[in-house]
Amino acid sequence: MTKTNQESKILTGKDYWLKKLKNAFRVITSDKIGLIGFFLLLIIIVISLLAPYVFPLDTRSDPTKIFQPPSEDHLLGTDHMGRDIWAQIANGGRNLLLLAVITAVISILIGIVLGTISPLIGGKFDEVLLFLADVWLTIPRFPLLVVLSGFFRLSSLVLALILAILSWAGLYRNIRSEVLSLKERDYLEAAEMLDLSMFHLIFKEITPNMMSFISLNFTLMMRHAIYAQVGLFFLGLLPMEVNWGVMLNIAWAQGAIYHPDATMFILAPAMAISLLILSLVWINRALENLFNPALRTDKSD
Amino acid sequence: MPSNPVDIYINQMIAQYGMSMSEARARASALYALDLDAPLIQQYFSYMSRMIRGDMGQSIRSPGVRVSWIILARLPWTLFTVGTGLILSCLIGVFLGTISAFRRDKWYEPIITGTSSIISAIPDFLIGIFLIIIFGIITWFGRSEPLIPIHSMRGTSTPGMSWDDGIFYLWDILVHGFLPITTYALAQIGMWVLLMKGSTTSTLNKDYVRLAEARGLKNSKIMSRYVSRNALLPIATEFAMRMGFILGGSLIIEQLFVYEGLGLELLNAVHNRDYPVMQGIFLVITSCIVFANLFAELLYGILDPRTRIRRSGSNDQN
Numbered sequence: 001m002t003k004t005n006q007e008s009k010i011l012t013g014k015d016y017w018l019k020k021l022k023n024a025f026r027v028i029t030s031d032k033i034g035l036i037g038f039f040l041l042l043i044i045i046v047i048s049l050l051a052p053y054v055f056p057l058d059t060r061s062d063p064t065k066i067f068q069p070p071s072e073d074h075l076l077g078t079d080h081m082g083r084d085i086w087a088q089i090a091n092g093g094r095n096l097l098l099l100a101v102i103t104a105v106i107s108i109l110i111g112i113v114l115g116t117i118s119p120l121i122g123g124k125f126d127e128v129l130l131f132l133a134d135v136w137l138t139i140p141r142f143p144l145l146v147v148l149s150g151f152f153r154l155s156s157l158v159l160a161l162i163l164a165i166l167s168w169a170g171l172y173r174n175i176r177s178e179v180l181s182l183k184e185r186d187y188l189e190a191a192e193m194l195d196l197s198m199f200h201l202i203f204k205e206i207t208p209n210m211m212s213f214i215s216l217n218f219t220l221m222m223r224h225a226i227y228a229q230v231g232l233f234f235l236g237l238l239p240m241e242v243n244w245g246v247m248l249n250i251a252w253a254q255g256a257i258y259h260p261d262a263t264m265f266i267l268a269p270a271m272a273i274s275l276l277i278l279s280l281v282w283i284n285r286a287l288e289n290l291f292n293p294a295l296r297t298d299k300s301d
Numbered sequence: 302m303p304s305n306p307v308d309i310y311i312n313q314m315i316a317q318y319g320m321s322m323s324e325a326r327a328r329a330s331a332l333y334a335l336d337l338d339a340p341l342i343q344q345y346f347s348y349m350s351r352m353i354r355g356d357m358g359q360s361i362r363s364p365g366v367r368v369s370w371i372i373l374a375r376l377p378w379t380l381f382t383v384g385t386g387l388i389l390s391c392l393i394g395v396f397l398g399t400i401s402a403f404r405r406d407k408w409y410e411p412i413i414t415g416t417s418s419i420i421s422a423i424p425d426f427l428i429g430i431f432l433i434i435i436f437g438i439i440t441w442f443g444r445s446e447p448l449i450p451i452h453s454m455r456g457t458s459t460p461g462m463s464w465d466d467g468i469f470y471l472w473d474i475l476v477h478g479f480l481p482i483t484t485y486a487l488a489q490i491g492m493w494v495l496l497m498k499g500s501t502t503s504t505l506n507k508d509y510v511r512l513a514e515a516r517g518l519k520n521s522k523i524m525s526r527y528v529s530r531n532a533l534l535p536i537a538t539e540f541a542m543r544m545g546f547i548l549g550g551s552l553i554i555e556q557l558f559v560y561e562g563l564g565l566e567l568l569n570a571v572h573n574r575d576y577p578v579m580q581g582i583f584l585v586i587t588s589c590i591v592f593a594n595l596f597a598e599l600l601y602g603i604l605d606p607r608t609r610i611r612r613s614g615s616n617d618q619n
Binding site for chain 2 (some may be wrong): 017034138139140142143144146147150223230232234235237248260263266267274275278281285
C-alpha cells in the first residue's frame with residue numbers, strides 16, 4: 001500500500017490514472033471466468049435490446065405447428081400454440097433484467113441511507129434499528145412474497161419495490177458494519193468537524209469510499225431479485241407477460257415436459273435463467289478479486 | 302385484507318339463501334368461531350390467546366378441520382425431504398471441500414471447485430427441472446424408457462399404501478422422496494464445498510497450525526485437533542441457520558414434484574384464501590427460523606470457547 005502511495009505522488013494526473021486503468025485491465029483480463037461472465041451478460045443485454053426489431057414475437061398462433069422440434073425456421077422449435085420459442089427467449093430477458101436492476105438500485109439506496117445514518121447518529125436509534133433488522137431477518141422472504149402476491153395484483157414496479165423493502169435488513173447490516181470501520185478515518189472526522197450536512201457526509205464522503213462494496217452487493221441483489229421474480233412467475237402468481245419465468249410456467253402447465261419434442265420449450269428458458277444468474281455470479285467474483293487483492297488466487301503480485 | 306373470506310361467505314348466504322344480514326353474520330361467526338361484533342382489537346387478543354394455547358383455529362376452505370391437524374399431517378414430509386437433503390449435502394460437501402483444500406495441486410481440485418460454484422448459482426427449482434428432464438424425459442442410450450418413471454413418482458407415496466405394508470411402504474416413501482431430496486442436496490452442495498474449502502484454507506494458514514507443524518506433530522493429529530475443529534466452526538453455524546430455513550425453502554420444489562408437504566399446503570391456502578391455514582403455516586416457518594437462530598448462537602458458544610463471556614472480570618482474553 002505504502003509503495004503505491006509513494007508512486008502516486010511521483011506520477012502526476014494523467015499518468016497516474018493511466019497506470020491505474022492498466023492495472024485494472026490486467027486484473028480483469030487475468031480473471032478468465034469473470035471475463036466470460038461479463039461477455040455473457042453483455043450478450044444477453046444486447047439480444048434483449050435488439051430482439052423487438054430483429055426477432056419479433058409471433059403474435060398469431062398456428063395450430064399446424066404445435067410442439068415442433070428445433071428446425072431451420074424455428075431455432076428452438078415451437079410452443080403449444082405454434083409460436084417460435086427463440087423469439088420468446090430473445091424477448092423474455094428484458095423485463096427480468098430491468099426489474100432486477102430497479103430492485104437492486106432501490107434496495108442499495110435504502111441500505112446506504114439507513115446503513116450510514118444509523119451509525120452516524122448512534123445511540124438508541126442505532127440500537128433500535130439494529131434490533132428491528134435482526135427481527136426482520138427472521139421473516140421468511142419467499143413465502144411472504146407468495147402470500148403477498150396471492151392477495152395483490154403486483155405490477156412489475158410494485159414487485160421491485162416490495163423486493164427491495166423486504167431485503168433492507170441484510171443490506172443495512174452489511175453497510176452499517178462497513179461504515180463503522182470507515183467511521184474512524186481522518187477524512188470523516190474532518191468532515192464532521194467542518195459541520196458538513198448529513199447528505200454531504202453520506203453521498204460525498206462515505207458512499208464513494210464504499211463503491212467496491214456497493215457494486216458487490218448490487219450484483220448479489222440482482223441475483224436475489226431474479227430468483228424471486230422467476231419463482232413467482234413460475235408459480236403463476238404474477239401477471240402474465242413474455243418472460244422466461246412465465247415461459248417456464250406455461251411450459252409446465254401445458255405439460256411440455258412430458259412431450260419429447262417439446263423439451264426445448266421448458267429447457268430453453270431454464271438454461272437462459274441459469275446463464276443470466278451464472279454471469280452475475282462470475283462478475284461478482286471478478287469484482288471481488290478486483291477490489292480485494294488479498295483474495296486473488298494468482299500470487300503474481 | 303382484500304377478498305375477505307368471511308365477507309364473501311356472508312354475501313353468498315344473503316344472495317343465495319335470502320338470509321338477512323344478522324342471520325348471515327351469526328351463521329358465519331358460528332362457522333368460523335369468530336365474534337364478529339367484538340372490536341377488532343378484542344378479536345385480535347382472543348386470537349392471540351388461543352394461538353398461545355396452540356389453537357390455530359379452523360380451516361376456512363374446509364370448516365371443522367383444525368389448522369394444527371393440517372400442519373401436523375404435512376410437516377413430517379417436508380422435514381423428511383428437506384432435512385435429508387440438508388444432511389446429505391452437508392456431509393458430501395464437507396468431505397469434498399476438505400479434499401479440495403488439502404489437494405490444491407491435484408487435477409480434480411479445479412473440477413470440484415468449478416462445478417460447485419456453477420451448481421450453487423443455479424436456482425434450486427431449475428435444478429429440479431433439469432433433473433426431471435435428464436432422468437425422467439430424455440431416453441438415453443437407445444432405451445425405450447427414461448431412467449426414472451417420473452409419472453409414478455409424484456406425491457409423497459403411492460395412494461392406498463400405509464404403514465401396514467411395512468418395509469414396502471418405507472421403500473415407497475424413499476422412491477417418492479428421491480427426486481426432491483436429490484434436488485435439495487444438489488442445490489446446497491456447492492455452497493458447502495466452497496464454505497468448507499474456504500474455512501479449511503484459512504485455518505491452514507493460521508500461526509497455530511504452522512507452529513504445530515514446526516513442532517513435528519503427526520499430520521493426522523494436526524488435522525483432527527487443530528485444523529478440523531476450527532474449520533468446522535462456520536459449517537456448524539451455517540448448518541444451524543439452514544435448519545431454520547428447512548420449512549420455508551420448499552415451496553416451488555414441492556409444487557414441482559407435487560410433493561404434499563408444508564410448502565404445497567401454503568400455496569393451496571394462498572390460492573383458496575384460506576387465512577387461518579396461511580397464518581398457521583407462516584407461524585410455524587417463522588418460529589422454526591427463530592429457534593434455529595437461537596440454537597446457532599448457543600451452539601457457537603459451546604463449540605468455540607473463545608466467544609464465551611467470562612464472569613471473572615478478566616477481559617484480557619477478549
